[in-house]
Amino acid sequence: MEAAPFTSPSSTCKTSSISSSSSLISLSKISYRNHSPFKLKSRRNLSVRASNDDSVVTLLDYGAGNVRSVRNAIRHLGFQIKDVQTPKDILNARRLIFPGVGAFAPAMDVLNNTGMGEALCSYIQNDRPFLGICLGLQLLFESSDENGPVGGLGMIPGVVGRFDSSHGFRVPHIGWNALQITKDSEILDDIRNRHVYFVHSYRAMPSNENKEWISSTCNYGDEFIASVRRGNVHAVQFHPEKSGDVGLSVLRRFLLPKSSLTGKRTEGKASKLAKRVIACLDVRTNDEGDLVVTKGDQYDVREHAEQSKVRNLGKPVELAGQYYNDGADEVSFLNITGFRDFPLGDVPMLQVLRRASENVFVPLTVGGGIRDFTDSNGRYYSSLEVASEYFRSGADKISIGSDAVHAAEEYLKTKVKTGKSSIEQISRVYGNQAVVVSIDPRRVYLNDPSDVEFKSIKLTKPGPNGEEYAWYQCTINGGREGRPIGAYELAKAVEELGAGEILLNCIDCDGQGKGFDIDLVKMISDAVSIPVIASSGAGVSEHFSDVFSKTNASAALAAGIFHRKEMADIAFDQPLELELLYCETYNMKISNSAYLLLPSNGALGLCLRASGIQCSIMSSSLLV
Ligand code: 1PR
Numbered sequence: 001m002e003a004a005p006f007t008s009p010s011s012t013c014k015t016s017s018i019s020s021s022s023s024l025i026s027l028s029k030i031s032y033r034n035h036s037p038f039k040l041k042s043r044r045n046l047s048v049r050a051s052n053d054d055s056v057v058t059l060l061d062y063g064a065g066n067v068r069s070v071r072n073a074i075r076h077l078g079f080q081i082k083d084v085q086t087p088k089d090i091l092n093a094r095r096l097i098f099p100g101v102g103a104f105a106p107a108m109d110v111l112n113n114t115g116m117g118e119a120l121c122s123y124i125q126n127d128r129p130f131l132g133i134c135l136g137l138q139l140l141f142e143s144s145d146e147n148g149p150v151g152g153l154g155m156i157p158g159v160v161g162r163f164d165s166s167h168g169f170r171v172p173h174i175g176w177n178a179l180q181i182t183k184d185s186e187i188l189d190d191i192r193n194r195h196v197y198f199v200h201s202y203r204a205m206p207s208n209e210n211k212e213w214i215s216s217t218c219n220y221g222d223e224f225i226a227s228v229r230r231g232n233v234h235a236v237q238f239h240p241e242k243s244g245d246v247g248l249s250v251l252r253r254f255l256l257p258k259s260s261l262t263g264k265r266t267e268g269k270a271s272k273l274a275k276r277v278i279a280c281l282d283v284r285t286n287d288e289g290d291l292v293v294t295k296g297d298q299y300d301v302r303e304h305a306e307q308s309k310v311r312n313l314g315k316p317v318e319l320a321g322q323y324y325n326d327g328a329d330e331v332s333f334l335n336i337t338g339f340r341d342f343p344l345g346d347v348p349m350l351q352v353l354r355r356a357s358e359n360v361f362v363p364l365t366v367g368g369g370i371r372d373f374t375d376s377n378g379r380y381y382s383s384l385e386v387a388s389e390y391f392r393s394g395a396d397k398i399s400i401g402s403d404a405v406h407a408a409e410e411y412l413k414t415k416v417k418t419g420k421s422s423i424e425q426i427s428r429v430y431g432n433q434a435v436v437v438s439i440d441p442r443r444v445y446l447n448d449p450s451d452v453e454f455k456s457i458k459l460t461k462p463g464p465n466g467e468e469y470a471w472y473q474c475t476i477n478g479g480r481e482g483r484p485i486g487a488y489e490l491a492k493a494v495e496e497l498g499a500g501e502i503l504l505n506c507i508d509c510d511g512q513g514k515g516f517d518i519d520l521v522k523m524i525s526d527a528v529s530i531p532v533i534a535s536s537g538a539g540v541s542e543h544f545s546d547v548f549s550k551t552n553a554s555a556a557l558a559a560g561i562f563h564r565k566e567m568a569d570i571a572f573d574q575p576l577e578l579e580l581l582y583c584e585t586y587n588m589k590i591s592n593s594a595y596l597l598l599p600s601n602g603a604l605g606l607c608l609r610a611s612g613i614q615c616s617i618m619s620s621s622l623l624v
Helices: 068-076 087-091 104-114 116-125 244-255 316-326 347-359 383-392 402-414 422-430 487-497 518-527 541-550 603-610
Strands: 056-059 080-083 096-100 130-134 141-144 156-162 173-177 196-200 202-204 214-220 222-230 233-236 276-285 291-294 330-335 364-367 397-400 435-439 441-446 456-458 469-476 481-486 501-504 532-535 555-558 616-618 621-623
Touching: 056 068, 068 080, 068 096, 068 244, 068 347, 087 116, 104 116, 173 214, 196 244, 202 222, 276 316, 276 347, 276 532, 291 316, 291 347, 316 330, 316 347, 330 347, 347 364, 347 383, 364 435, 383 397, 383 422, 397 402, 397 422, 402 422, 402 435, 402 469, 402 481, 402 487, 422 435, 422 487, 435 487, 456 518, 469 487, 469 518, 481 487, 487 501, 487 518, 501 518, 518 532, 518 541, 541 555
Parallel strands: 056 080, 056 096, 096 130, 130 233, 141 156, 276 330, 276 555, 330 364, 364 397, 397 435, 435 501, 501 532, 532 555
Antiparallel strands: 156 202, 173 196, 214 222, 222 233, 276 291, 441 469, 456 469, 469 481, 616 621
């Protein structure tokens, strides 16, 4: 498609004429105040000169959140990165990627205060190759309601608003969803019906005023803008760097000259958010001092023979890479002894994250030990500093366990949000989609629900002594200490404090392979409006379909089933229940006669590989 000439929807980003031959730039200061539209005062001698090196990509990283994954993806595709230091670097870029992360207002502050916003507008108005990602798309609009209204760059007409959760749609929109491709965008040509990864609470809506920009939409309660394209300017709401091979193809199509790529665009079709399957690696140092992946039975990770050694199931980086290749939708690392160590002193764990993120292009979550901490020298580290180091090392989300219990107890006691808890601090800076709360509850059986002040449920299967009810007591420090708070109360409290997702373990089911605790998952996923990840107990693939069909869980996490390849006994000549569940996504031929429909980016492939079944991803189909 030919580049279209630019016109700004408003006066926000109009520039003086720009010469492409001069390398000199003199930028006037941008007249921008918080919470007001982005306005340029005046410009003198704005000029753009493209650098000539084809292998270099200019990256605008203003230092919030995980830009490491974008860097890794660019390098993985064989390109070098030049970081923007000054507005001049933007104007001189041959191609520019802007992976906006964090919240809208602080990002606009940085763009404004550094002069980068003005340079960006000039660059885009000159139809220079540009790819905005996530917030990098939203900032192109006139304003956002996120902590606002806050003025944006004003290149595209429209206001970025919050998803409406009143119709039962969980916010943030986290996970794999399909695109409705509305016009030729070139960079989306390989996507077809495959899903891409979204994580956001705010979105821009299509309108008559911005329809010329829209190259694809996505449906999540509303139809929102998933990507825009005008000439050489592209922006996507999803994360190509976290969308596996399909996402890498989007980046590749942006980075490589059109002529070197073949392939014909096919229309994407609308779909709903897919359920996610997450591979979890419980990590700790073993008795020999090596960081290993381990796995417990009801949280006991020591062998019963072999002098009670910590079970060693493999190396974290290698296993993460393997599960990514097998089609995991996400990978989680839980540092299970983080509660007693200082995480920033745990250099191997940070290295694991850095190395894993070089080759794993789906979301990475890390948990364990995230809390305020004072080291032996008396130096205080806030939980935000701890989390920041994890984000810098490659995490997309952090998971808080014990500290979330303390924060929830305090909040329920005082009813005051102090803004100081780890959940509040980290979600304020990185967004609530980056904060997972991991709950470690233990079932406590009851004959009479009025015996406790906590929410209890009538059990589907009575307890060992015929008890009909149970409440789920939260624990801390890896299940070692029970606390006076139930999983239900905790989930509601942490949602109010700003958690974006709940990882719901169950100590009773952990490592048992007998299925998820459906009663528990149902209770919690009905109680909150943020996504709930069901965890603990997966033993066969039917357990995934069970938890997805009987509860409102958005994702299911498992560990042992993948580590130990425990699914070998599945009869694959019979249709799996998963087939019924994911009716809009993929076709997978699993035998001479049977076809399976996959949940998202090959998550079932992960299960198949765990079963020793060889399969490979071929375009949008997974063939055995
Ligand atoms: O409290 O903030 O330091 O975080 C500690 C984190 O480590 C928490 O997320 C907590 O769940 C986790 N953790 C602590 N001790 C253990 C343990 O096993 N001894 N692991 C532990 C939790 C539970 C799941 C597991 C699923 C699926 N493991 O993550 O992977 O139960 O297992 P399965 O599919 O094999 O049944 P903090």
